[in-house]
Amino acid sequence: MNETIIQTNELTKYYNKGKANEVLAVSGVSVGIRHGDFAVLKGPSGSGKTTMLSLLGCMTRPTSGSITLEGRDISHLPERFLTDIRRTTYGFIFQQFHLIQGMSVLQNVMLPLYPTDVDLPKLKKKAEGLLEGIGMMKRRDFPVQGLSGGEQQRTAIARALINDPEIVLADEPTAHLDTALSRDFMAIMKDLWEKGKTVIIASHDPIVFENEYAALVVEMRDGAVRNVTRK
Amino acid sequence: MSLNSHMNVLDFTLLSLLRRKFKNFGIVLVFTLIVFITGSILFLSYSFKREALLILKGSPELIVQRMSAGRQELIPVDRAKEISALPGVSGVEPRYWGYYYDLLVKANYTILASSGSLSAGNRLLQGRLPGPEEKGVAAVGRGVAKARFIDIGSTISLVSSAGDAMDFDVVGIFESDSELLTADLIVLGRPDVIRLFRMPPYMATDLAVTVRNETEAPVIAGKVRSRFPDTRPILRKEIIRTYDAVFGWRSGLILTLFAGALVAFIILAWDKATGLSAEEKKEIGILKAIGWETSDIIEMKFWEGLVISLSSFLLGIILAYVHVYFFGASVFAPALKGWSVIYPDFRLAPFIDPYQIAMLMALTVIPYIASTIIPSWKAAITDPDEVVRG
Amino acid sequence: MFMQPGIIALLLGSGITLVLLAYASFLGVKIWRNWDIGSNSEAQLALERKTYLVSTLVKYGLLFEIISVFLFIYTADDLHNLLVGAMCATGSLNANSFGFPALYAKIAVLFLAAGWIALDSLDSKAEDYPLTKKKYKLLLLMIPFVIAGYVLQIKYFGGIDPNVITSCCGVLFSEGGTGVGSSLASLPVHPTEVVFYSLFMIIFFVGVIALKSGRKLFMVLLAFLSAFFFFVSIAAIVSFISLYFYQIPTHHCPFDILQAGYYYAGYPLYVSLFAGSFFGTMAGVIQPLGRIKTLSAIIPAVQRRWTFIALAALTVFVLITLIPIVFSPFTLEGY
Ligand SMILES: Nc1ncnc2c1ncn2[C@@H]1O[C@H](COP(=O)(O)OP(=O)(O)O)[C@@H](O)[C@H]1O
Numbered sequence A: 001m002n003e004t005i006i007q008t009n010e011l012t013k014y015y016n017k018g019k020a021n022e023v024l025a026v027s028g029v030s031v032g033i034r035h036g037d038f039a040v041l042k043g044p045s046g047s048g049k050t051t052m053l054s055l056l057g058c059m060t061r062p063t064s065g066s067i068t069l070e071g072r073d074i075s076h077l078p079e080r081f082l083t084d085i086r087r088t089t090y091g092f093i094f095q096q097f098h099l100i101q102g103m104s105v106l107q108n109v110m111l112p113l114y115p116t117d118v119d120l121p122k123l124k125k126k127a128e129g130l131l132e133g134i135g136m137m138k139r140r141d142f143p144v145q146g147l148s149g150g151e152q153q154r155t156a157i158a159r160a161l162i163n164d165p166e167i168v169l170a171d172e173p174t175a176h177l178d179t180a181l182s183r184d185f186m187a188i189m190k191d192l193w194e195k196g197k198t199v200i201i202a203s204h205d206p207i208v209f210e211n212e213y214a215a216l217v218v219e220m221r222d223g224a225v226r227n228v229t230r231k
Numbered sequence B: 001m002s003l004n005s006h007m008n009v010l011d012f013t014l015l016s017l018l019r020r021k022f023k024n025f026g027i028v029l030v031f032t033l034i035v036f037i038t039g040s041i042l043f044l045s046y047s048f049k050r051e052a053l054l055i056l057k058g059s060p061e062l063i064v065q066r067m068s069a070g071r072q073e074l075i076p077v078d079r080a081k082e083i084s085a086l087p088g089v090s091g092v093e094p095r096y097w098g099y100y101y102d103l104l105v106k107a108n109y110t111i112l113a114s115s116g117s118l119s120a121g122n123r124l125l126q127g128r129l130p131g132p133e134e135k136g137v138a139a140v141g142r143g144v145a146k147a148r149f150i151d152i153g154s155t156i157s158l159v160s161s162a163g164d165a166m167d168f169d170v171v172g173i174f175e176s177d178s179e180l181l182t183a184d185l186i187v188l189g190r191p192d193v194i195r196l197f198r199m200p201p202y203m204a205t206d207l208a209v210t211v212r213n214e215t216e217a218p219v220i221a222g223k224v225r226s227r228f229p230d231t232r233p234i235l236r237k238e239i240i241r242t243y244d245a246v247f248g249w250r251s252g253l254i255l256t257l258f259a260g261a262l263v264a265f266i267i268l269a270w271d272k273a274t275g276l277s278a279e280e281k282k283e284i285g286i287l288k289a290i291g292w293e294t295s296d297i298i299e300m301k302f303w304e305g306l307v308i309s310l311s312s313f314l315l316g317i318i319l320a321y322v323h324v325y326f327f328g329a330s331v332f333a334p335a336l337k338g339w340s341v342i343y344p345d346f347r348l349a350p351f352i353d354p355y356q357i358a359m360l361m362a363l364t365v366i367p368y369i370a371s372t373i374i375p376s377w378k379a380a381i382t383d384p385d386e387v388v389r390g
Numbered sequence C: 001m002f003m004q005p006g007i008i009a010l011l012l013g014s015g016i017t018l019v020l021l022a023y024a025s026f027l028g029v030k031i032w033r034n035w036d037i038g039s040n041s042e043a044q045l046a047l048e049r050k051t052y053l054v055s056t057l058v059k060y061g062l063l064f065e066i067i068s069v070f071l072f073i074y075t076a077d078d079l080h081n082l083l084v085g086a087m088c089a090t091g092s093l094n095a096n097s098f099g100f101p102a103l104y105a106k107i108a109v110l111f112l113a114a115g116w117i118a119l120d121s122l123d124s125k126a127e128d129y130p131l132t133k134k135k136y137k138l139l140l141l142m143i144p145f146v147i148a149g150y151v152l153q154i155k156y157f158g159g160i161d162p163n164v165i166t167s168c169c170g171v172l173f174s175e176g177g178t179g180v181g182s183s184l185a186s187l188p189v190h191p192t193e194v195v196f197y198s199l200f201m202i203i204f205f206v207g208v209i210a211l212k213s214g215r216k217l218f219m220v221l222l223a224f225l226s227a228f229f230f231f232v233s234i235a236a237i238v239s240f241i242s243l244y245f246y247q248i249p250t251h252h253c254p255f256d257i258l259q260a261g262y263y264y265a266g267y268p269l270y271v272s273l274f275a276g277s278f279f280g281t282m283a284g285v286i287q288p289l290g291r292i293k294t295l296s297a298i299i300p301a302v303q304r305r306w307t308f309i310a311l312a313a314l315t316v317f318v319l320i321t322l323i324p325i326v327f328s329p330f331t332l333e334g335y
């Protein structure tokens, strides 16, 4: 289980390149993440963590440098194929949860796989299974806007897991939670990690990066890697 | 090749439309109204046409007119004998008729001399027809009767081409269900028609030729024309086409006027589609971030446009159908029935075919859907990276 | 002439199609000139996103074009009342020399647009979008047909003179006449029947072998046969299939079968014929693309699927032509 799943090489991302408001958000990052790693990107606000996650998670293409996912160079893929990879390999938990208002918990969890060839009854069963596992079954038909912050995040987690992702990404997951809920969240992540998923979290919260199982901590500053610790 | 993903996206679209039913209500309402109006005009004009065709089925297969300098001239009656000698011709009857403009009510009447074939085919008459040689009596269409406030027993006064007034006793009125063509009709005896229009002796307006076999009518027409080069034989089909042209033209005109409203509607649709609410934009961004592809969003928007336009289309067509066939098109009939202000109300036979549907589609659904393409695409290419940051 | 509601609807509907496709080609040129799949620049990303717009425009264009072809035929059919000598759409289309060419141009657009969409879908299956430059060039090829279809239809409607006697299917397709139409109709019934049905059998066998073996030769053969079969079928419809549907030994009109009086049999008939010959032809047309590395793995599966659709559709088509022959007492013995 120790071979590399994601390898970046001199990864660089500019926003608005060539314009007056050009920003170098990630600059020359080379890191390797292994199968079954529990990796944390840490660093102050504006250091490029979210951009890194976005690049690793196939949300955007690098300006230069490369990303290799299981040996396949994905840094030049058209968006259509990046979406395909996201759909099959990644689960993403956003900082602001991004649930769709007006829809139920169950529908929100099912949503990522609608445009695939699954049939809806099967998808529903699967979503219910995930809600069960995360203790949200009683809220199944609640519209999401009525949920508490912790419950919204659980819904978002279930949604991220609907496609059985190999890699789970989370951006500042504890930013809106109190300590108790933050620990709950980390317990869920640990559980996923123990089941063999690769977990990558961007955060500057010690609850996240000071865990004994956070095997890889990548410290970022001004878009570049300052320090890599592997336990 | 599975259809599941398309059905799933449709499923989601329906859910979303229901979540925003009040927002979509306005567009459905306007769309329905447009389809209703356009549909009413089309249904009305097409059933008029069919009515006219039905009536004309009973008229002679061939009419022979004489032409001079490109205009219709009176035709010598003695040609009838020669034409009836042609093989395949079963009868020739001179017809005496013309148009009369009534200054009083500002309407055109059709004046027609009574004849054997006319009385034979008419069950729609209340009272009786004037005899072919009878003088001083008239049968009039309901429209004429209404316009001039006359009834059986009244007199109707017309001014002859010579300028003198002629009075006629009204002995018959065509019933209200006597269709389009009799509404503006006045039937007189032959001598009165000749006097009214100052027609020279032994001349008729045209000759009505009946033939044994309708498919031979064009051949007979050809023979008539080569025997009398100054004539224009008109096949029944040609009369039908005149009605066709008139009705087509009239509804075309209205449709063109209506195009203005249509453009307004397109702009409205454009506005609605481009002006995606912030909430909707955010939703599309979320969908993209959680694994929906650009083409999935475009497909969702396609379903949305299709559901909105087809349901409004269906609703509008049903309303138009009910309006035209059950309520006699009370809103638009006056415009279509035409230059004569005196056309009666009449019931139309329900009639709908793929042609009308395709026409309505081209006039309403296609412009609407086309106007949503670019806004949908703009929404669909939302950058998932932007969503990551919230 | 232009004040007919059908014509207004047609000019509006096909005008929109024209605008969509013209805009698509305009964008196509822009994409084609600046395309650089290897680049990760924002400009390239913007172009990639524009390809979605072009695909959407062409798809909608095809959809509207289908409606517009039917509308054109209906309108022509409706006009026969206005025209001396015309008894059906054939006669109306024959009213001047623009009618049939307008129809041909529209049908060409149908096939080209459908073919383009097929290529587009193929292209988007390969990670390097290998057909991009080719397909936008092809898009430019389609534009003249779209414009021709629109202009010809305007000339056709504008040129209709109700006073000129036109010749209808009876004459146009009469066995004694000259010209393509009559030579189609005067094709002797029995030999035409034999050619038509045996060609179908041949296609069917070639198709099945192509499916089973996936061999290049059979795919290409299938393409040629399917394209050829389209024309043979049109000839067969004019020559004898229509006669069985109308049960009149002289009515050769290929359009009247679209009407209610014939149970709208023309719709499934033409849809299955168009789909069948289209997919059969496309299955072979894409054969050379198999040489492109990123497509080589995709092409065989796509070919098999299209071959299967082609065989199914053509079988449905042939079955429909058999219905009146088998189930009605009408016979063409002696004609
Ligand atoms: N869409 C964007 N356009 C321009 N600049 C951006 C954009 N997104 C992020 N940035 C900039 O990139 C840098 C890195 O941001 P980010 O990756 O969000 O850092 P972090 O998540 O560590 O706070 C910041 O300076 C930020 O302002």
Ligand SMILES: [Mg+2]
Pocket: A046, A049, A050, A051, A171, A172
């Ligand atoms: Mg951040």
